[in-house]
Amino acid sequence: QVQLVESGGGLVQAGGSLRLSCVASSGTGSTYAMGWFRQAPGKEREFVAAISGSGSSRTYADSVKGRFTVSRDNAKSTMFLQMNSLKPEDTAVYYCAARIEFFPSPRPNAYNDWGQGTQVTVSS
Numbered sequence: 001q002v003q004l005v006e007s008g009g010g011l012v013q014a015g016g017s018l019r020l021s022c023v024a025s026s027g028t029g030s031t032y033a034m035g036w037f038r039q040a041p042g043k044e045r046e047f048v049a050a051i052s053g054s055g056s057s058r059t060y061a062d063s064v065k066g067r068f069t070v071s072r073d074n075a076k077s078t079m080f081l082q083m084n085s086l087k088p089e090d091t092a093v094y095y096c097a098a099r100i101e102f103f104p105s106p107r108p109n110a111y112n113d114w115g116q117g118t119q120v121t122v123s124s
Contacts, residue, residue: 001112001113002024002025002032002098002112002113003024003025003113004022004023004024004025004096004097004098004113004114004115005022005023005115005116006020006021006022006094006095006096006115006116006117006118007020007021007022007023007118008020008021008118009094009118009119009120010119010120010121011121011122011123012086012120012121012122012123013122013123014086014087014088014122014123014124015085015086016086016122017082017083017084017085017086018083018086018120019080019081019082019083020036020080020081020083020094020096020118020120021078021079021080022034022036022078022079022080022081022096022115023076023077023078024077024078024079024098025077030053030054030074030102031053031100031102032053032098032099032100032101033050033051033052033053033098033099033101033102033103033104033105034050034051034072034079034096034097034098034099034104035047035048035049035050035051035096035097035098035099035104035105035106035111036048036049036050036070036079036081036094036095036096036097037094037095037096037097037108038090038092038093038094038095038120039092039093039095039117040091040092040093043092045095045108046061047061047106047107047108048060048061048064048068048081048094049061049064049068049069049070049081050070050104050105050106051070051071051072051079051104052102052103052104053074053101053102053103054074054102055071055072055074057103057104058070058104059104059106061106063089064083064090067083067084067085067086068081068082068083068084069081069082069084070082079096081094083120086120086122087122088122088123088124089122090120090122091120091121091122092120093117093118093119093120094117094118094119094120095114095115095116095117096114096115097111097112097113097114097115098111098112098113099111099112099113100112
């Protein structure tokens with residue numbers, strides 16, 4: 001089991017930026033694909049972005065393409081989500097997840113381990 005801890009959330013005005021981090025317990029390396037998901041109040045958890053074990057393959061939800069960038073530093077067992085041009089509709093709790101497969105997936109049930117989440121609030 002992989003322990004995941006997110007950080008970097010907060011309150012930002014529309015148009016601003018935030019950078020989320022997700023630190024994984026040792027042993028993940030390039031074996032695990034990782035992803036970012038988010039859940040707003042009263043809504044289902046939705047896919048945001050995901051990255052393969054090596055970082056060579058990335059996928060994004062249409063709603064964040066061109067604004068968000070997912071990356072990872074396997075030497076530090078850390079995944080990042082750079083969020084630019086934030087909109088009020090990006091407000092949600094953001095979760096990172098890991099799966100014991102090389103390639104990423106947009107499906108939440110494809111992931112084995114989850115962090116506890118970090119709140120992102122975008123004011124208009």
